[in-house]
Amino acid sequence: MIRLGLCCKLFNEPIKFHTTTARYLSGLSSAERENKISGLCLHNAKSLLSAIRFCHQQKIGSFRINSRILPLKTHPDFGYDIMQIDQASEIVGFFEQCAVLAKQYNIRLTFHPDQFVLLSSPNIEITRKSIEELEYQAEICELVGADVINIHGGGAYGNKKSALNRVTAVLKNLSDSVRTRLTFENDDRIYCPKDLLPFCEENDVPFVYDVHHHRCLEDGLFIEEVTDRAIKTWDREPLFHISSPKYGWDNGKTNLHHDYINFIDFPDYWKALNITVEIEAKAKELAVVKMQKYLKQYIGV
């Protein structure tokens, strides 16, 4: 059984997540600021509940939560504690409803921190801020029952091996809440499966296999081989990613994502597995539904 995942937002459905900027907040009074943030967080918590209901209706088995669900939560000037917000109890209440519904409907929830969150940097300040961001996302994971916080290897800094050694050292300092959810994904420019699989195997961290990135950054390993080894790094349902190139495979920029998934890009080898596959496509739920229909010929998705 394959569980397909929707990423962050919806294309056609009137379910929106709102955000703001530090620049805008800087022009507000302290009271206005708190009011603005509180309203956004409450709206986003409600939207997440709506998104979970929508996924259930559409038989979509997984939803990735946008990192900005609590806007500017870890910003150095405008960051805040969720419990200090005006409508904290309401917001937390909605998150707890999300947890109940997601469990009842068997919808897996995940996070994917953005490119600024990396544990390989030689700059300890960057590492510190990254950990802070991971802790924030883990806090919401606890509330809503999400089980994955997935990041990339980050930069190479001239030596991928020593960069990954820095990550290994950082792993020991993470809270259980982060450590039990943290996963690493191969990217399309620096860290291929051949780099990350040994790291994940040695450090007991699940490996998120993005087959599109693997096709953009080949390393000599076959899809079947990487798939098997990736699955072994998981103590729960493995998580994979798929997307298709916007302009095809022979037209320059293969890393740009298409509106939909080209069916031939979905590995045959995956079709008999019990895995979650997050659909990274611009048309969002439309792409997930389309893929569902395609896979139904093979298996009961």
Added chain:
DNA sequence: AGCGGTCAAGTTGAT
């Protein structure tokens, strides 16, 4: 309602 300028953050490679 529509549009242009703007937005916290790191790193890399293309131009």
Added chain:
DNA sequence: ATCAACTTGACCGCT
């Protein structure tokens, strides 16, 4: 030197 790309363009303020 600048910029786009990355998991996601959205938001504000002006016309």
